[in-house]
Amino acid sequence: MAPSSCISPAPPPPPAPSFQRNLVIPSTKMTLTHTNTSCANDMLLAMPKPQFKGTHSTPLIPTRPCSQPGRSHSHTTRSVSAEPTRKQEQLSASSFSKIRLLGKGDVGKVYLVKQKDTGSLYALKVLSKKEMIRRNKIKRAYAEQTILASVNHPFIVPLYHSFQSKNYLYLAMEFCVGGEFFRALQRRPGRVLMENDARFYAAEVVAALEYLHLCGIVFRDLKPENILLHESGHLMLSDFDLSIQSPSAGAPSIVRTNLPFSRPMLDTKSCANLRTNSFVGTEEYLAPEVIRGDGHSSTVDWWALGIFIYEMLYGFTPFKGTSRDETFELIITQSLDFPDFSNNVYYSGPSSTARSLVRKLLHKDETKRLGSKAGASEVKSHAFFKPINFALLRNMKPPIIPAKSNNAIDAVNFKHVKESLSFDLQKSLAAPPSPPATDDDDDPFADFGSAILHHDIVESP
Structure with a gap:
C-alpha cells in the first residue's frame, strides 16, 4: 500500500478476520x-458505587486500590485477602464441575465451570505444566497469576481462585457472559x-x-x-x-x-x-x-x-x-x-x-x-x-448489552469450540492436588501460589 493522504472513497469491507491473530x-x-x-492511585477511590452485578449472588465489583489493600470506604465493602478463611477449605479441581469448553490455546484451555458447593460460575483456565515446560512459558503463567492476584479494578477481570495439581495449573476467573x-x-x-x-x-x-x-x-x-x-x-x-x-x-x-x-x-x-x-x-x-x-x-x-x-x-x-x-x-x-x-x-x-x-x-x-x-x-x-x-x-449504560438466554450456562456469546481428546477436564478434576515439593529446584511450579481471593463487595444503598 503506497502512502497517501486518504484511501479511495467508499472502500469495500475487508474480509472477515480470523478469530485468532x-x-x-x-x-x-x-x-x-x-x-x-x-504505587498510588487513590484517585480511583472517587469512583461512585457501581450498579451492575456479576455472575454471583452479590455484585463483585473490585474497588480496592493497589496501594492500600482492604481500605475501608463509606459504603460497605469486604477486603481482599489472599488467605482462605477458617470456614473455607482450600479448593482443588474437584471443587468444580465442567459445563463447556470456552476456548483453547497452545498450553491450555478455558472452561465454563460451576463451583459445586456454591453454584457460582467461573471461567477456569487450565494450563498444562508439560506444555509450558516444553514451550518455555512458565514465567508467563507466573506473571499472569501474580498480576491478577494483586490487581483489583472494575475493568480488569477478577481472579477468584488459583491452585495446581500434579499436571496442571488452574486460574478461576470471572465468567463474562458477553465473551470476547x-x-x-x-x-x-x-x-x-x-x-x-x-x-x-x-x-x-x-x-x-x-x-x-x-x-x-x-x-x-x-x-x-x-x-x-x-x-x-x-x-x-x-x-x-x-x-x-x-x-x-x-x-x-x-x-x-x-x-x-x-x-x-x-x-x-x-x-x-x-x-x-x-x-x-x-x-x-x-x-x-x-x-x-x-x-x-x-x-x-x-x-x-x-x-x-x-x-x-x-x-x-x-x-x-x-x-x-x-x-x-x-x-x-x-x-x-x-x-x-x-x-x-x-x-x-x-x-x-x-x-x-x-x-x-x-x-x-x-x-x-x-x-x-x-x-x-x-x-x-x-x-x-x-x-x-x-x-x-x-x-453509565454501555452501548452493547450481551445477549443472555434463560440459562446462563449456554454461553451464547462464545464461539463453539470443538473439544479435543488431548485433554480431559474430568480426568483433571479427579486428580489430587499437587503435593508440596521437597526441593524447589525439582519443581519449577513450586512458587505458583494457591489462594482464595475475596474481592470487595460493594452493596447498593
Whole structure:
C-alpha cells in the first residue's frame, strides 16, 4: 500500500478476520529501572458505587486500590485477602464441575465451570505444566497469576481462585457472559461502532490502563480478543501472560505545562518506570519500537489503544499487510491513512477530533506519542474524551448489552469450540492436588501460589 493522504472513497469491507491473530514469540532480555516508592492511585477511590452485578449472588465489583489493600470506604465493602478463611477449605479441581469448553490455546484451555458447593460460575483456565515446560512459558503463567492476584479494578477481570495439581495449573476467573469484545465487534454492521460508542469503550480501556500503569504494570497485549464483555456490558481486560511489572512501582509525579490555563497532570507513566527489550505482542498491534528492537516502555499500551480505537471506528487495523513481514514494514514506514467518506451521503465518518486522537496515539516516535509525557492523564485530557466523566463510567449504560438466554450456562456469546481428546477436564478434576515439593529446584511450579481471593463487595444503598 503506497502512502497517501486518504484511501479511495467508499472502500469495500475487508474480509472477515480470523478469530485468532498471530502472536509474537517473546524474548527474555529486559532492562528495568524503577524508584523505591509505593504505587498510588487513590484517585480511583472517587469512583461512585457501581450498579451492575456479576455472575454471583452479590455484585463483585473490585474497588480496592493497589496501594492500600482492604481500605475501608463509606459504603460497605469486604477486603481482599489472599488467605482462605477458617470456614473455607482450600479448593482443588474437584471443587468444580465442567459445563463447556470456552476456548483453547497452545498450553491450555478455558472452561465454563460451576463451583459445586456454591453454584457460582467461573471461567477456569487450565494450563498444562508439560506444555509450558516444553514451550518455555512458565514465567508467563507466573506473571499472569501474580498480576491478577494483586490487581483489583472494575475493568480488569477478577481472579477468584488459583491452585495446581500434579499436571496442571488452574486460574478461576470471572465468567463474562458477553465473551470476547472482538466477537461483539464482528456482529456490528460493518464491524464498526459509532463514535460515541467507541468513545465509551475507549474510555474504559484508558481507565484500566491508568490503573495498571499506576501499579507499575505494562499490559503489552491490548486487542479486542483480550477484552471481555461483562454481563452489564462494561469491559474487562484479560490475558496478562505477556504483561510485565516493575519490581517496585514509583509514586506518580506532577507534570506542569507552559500552556496558559492548563491544569497540572498526574504522571502515571512514572509509576511504570521500566524499559524492556522483550519482543512480545500481537503483530497488528505492535508498536514500531518493539519491532525495531529499540526497547519499549508503557507507551506501547497507548500505541495499542490507538490501533484499538481505529479498529472500532473503521472495522480493520491501519497497518495490516499480506504477511507478517509486510505488516511490520508498514507499521514502521507507512503513514497513517484514514478512509475517505467525503462522497458518502449517509455517513460522514469519524470526527476530526477522533482522527486527531488516533494520530497522536499512533505517533511512530514514542517520545512524541500521546501519553509519553504524563501517561493516562495526558490521554484523558484530549478533546475526544471531553464528553466522558471518568469518575462515573461504571454508572453509565454501555452501548452493547450481551445477549443472555434463560440459562446462563449456554454461553451464547462464545464461539463453539470443538473439544479435543488431548485433554480431559474430568480426568483433571479427579486428580489430587499437587503435593508440596521437597526441593524447589525439582519443581519449577513450586512458587505458583494457591489462594482464595475475596474481592470487595460493594452493596447498593
